[in-house]
Amino acid sequence: MTLTSQLRASAAALTLFTLLLGGAYPAITTIGLQTLSPAAAGGNLVTGGNGEIVGSRLLGQTFTAPRYLWGRPSATGSSPYDASASSGSNLGVNNPTLIDAVKARVAALKAADPGNTASVPVDLVTASASGLDPDISPAAADYQVGRIAKARGLDEAQVRTAIASATSGRTLGLFGDPRVNVLAANMALDKLGQ
């Protein structure tokens, strides 16, 4: 076979496959998923009381006020929880920058809740892989109950109920780890008031 005939065959194959795999396939998938599960296809966006988009159920966002449940540290883009520039910290276990950052996060948690003597769950002071982790562990949520109750003037039991409403177990009792969706928990807390 000559080079010319191989080139011609390659060009034809590329044209056809680009139309099929780069055009028809994503188009069919988009039409199908937009019809079957439009909310999921659009990013599971969550709307607030007056209809504005407050975020996505699947993405974390920054919470710094004592009255809110705090999510995990985030190493995205130029600011935390930048959902247009996902990133982990990529810091190695021995990197002094990581150790110092973790120390500062522990200090900030203690400063916001001086009476809390419990040890800090590791996921609450380490940056997630995506920088957009929507979840914290139940232990990390429990650690914050006292602070939130005080800041909102609520009973700890009420705070725990709100958190429980945003907690999922292992899928089918097996897959993954138990987790608390931080945005959902905070929306439940806001419904309680204060």
Add this chain to the structure above:
Amino acid sequence: MTASLFGWGGLQIAVYLVVLLACVVPLGTFMARVFQGERNLLTPVISPLERLVYAAIGTDADKDMSFRDYAMAVIVFSGASFALLFLMLVGQGLLPFNPQGLPGLTPDLAFNTAVSFVTNTNWQSYAGESTLSYFSQMAGLTVQNFLSAGVGMAVLVAMVRGMTRRKATGIGNFWVDLTRAVLYVLLPLSLLFAFVLGPMGVVQTFAAYVDAHTLEGAKQTIALGPVASQEAIKMLGTNGGGFFNTNSAHPFENPTPFSNFLECLAILLIPAALCHSFGVMVKDRRQGLALIAAMTVVFVPLVLFAASAEQAGNPHLNALGIDQVASTVQPGGNMEGKEVRFGIANSALWAAATTAASNGSVNSMHDSYTPLGGFVPMLLMKFGEVIYGGVGSGLYGMLVFVIVTVFIAGLMVGRTPEYLGKKIQSFEMKMASIAILAPCAVVLIGTAIAVATDSGRAGILNPGAQGFSEVLYAFTSAGNNNGSAFAGLSANTPFYNVALGLCMLIGRYMVLIPALAIGASLAAKNTTPASAGTLPTHTPLFVAVLIGVIILVGVLTYAPSLALGPVIEHFVMIGG
């Protein structure tokens, strides 16, 4: 630690392996039928489209190609694919489906990305959501995700076909093998998988990024896109290049523990099943079983080793009053660079699976792993991506190791080396040596050049031995066509874009062409019937020797470099 690893974590890993191995026979049988041109489940639906493709390409489906024609078709097609993708990426700003108005890529980044996707490496020098338009993702990357995987399968099928023929000059028709791989295997599985992933939360839209106003009143811009269609083939085709920068750690690529299970399954699904297809095609299923046994025996201990290293956590954090012990209310362990919904076991399992296969996607950040946890993905790549390996490429790489093993075993017992009734002679050994040594050479030489030059050292993030590991990991990943990274390395520089691009090319074609040549050489030989003097290649003994050869080559080649990277870093960690 043990409670979690051998409790929930161990159980999840066990279920994963059981489901994976259960898929091997049905999918493997199906693929063997497809590649042998036999009637199968999808024939009524797909065959009209298949004939249309052959007509458009202008190929006679019944006409075989010689080694030279087949290899030339692979090279010319890959070259054309590179050229088209490169132009798309450079000219991105002028093309449609670009709601964020992203500009064209710099030539070095476009070179790196185009090479990366054409060679089935899918190294991410680009950061998806801030670099690539929807058009580039769909018409560029998604298409090459299919085609590079299809090329790998085609070459494997041609090589295996060569082993089954006698005194033949032809090894099949590249266009037929490629078309069948794409139309019968990759496209239907991807379509199905995209429709499974979508409802779980993997986004699929052409709409522009959305601005949200958070509960605390800040603005959050949310990147979207046609992700599900790309995610499906990215996992199934051992591609691994993410739609988003953080790949399958991003909740829009991998939203739930169950999506994670399925995506992780998709990584090894086709490579594992192809072992059975091989057994069917050579009419001795035990041969395929032996290969999958060898792969699994290497894979499982490394998964458990990585999981236990990560679950043990970062000793520096214990002194800070941090609880790293796994319990029913927290994953514990080394959670830097990991997602809560996946925890430790699913992160470590993925890290091992993605590097055992040449997938290279990540659901956790390998650079933040403990030194021994990070050692596992690096080691699996250094075995030459043959532990399951890439779609097609993993098995043809494994068959190269089988040839070497047969040769060594033959020398040890004084028998003529034979495999599947074919004499293994000097030509096959020369080709096998090139295929094994070429990736090793580019990894070590590339790493040496990078750490010896300012432009190489400039990209390093972490200090000390971990910084060296970042460079070593990058060249290991590129030279073996994996695509994962110790992502602290700033690789989007002209130096790394060009150097790693060249490594990917050598790592792909210096294995692919020799593998094809071995197939063609064996096709030309007569088949000798098995006799009492024939060394059986399906026994546990042969599997053990095969594993020994793979480990020996990997360890002898890389022991010094691994000692300078993860091993030193480990002693620094435990030394405080």
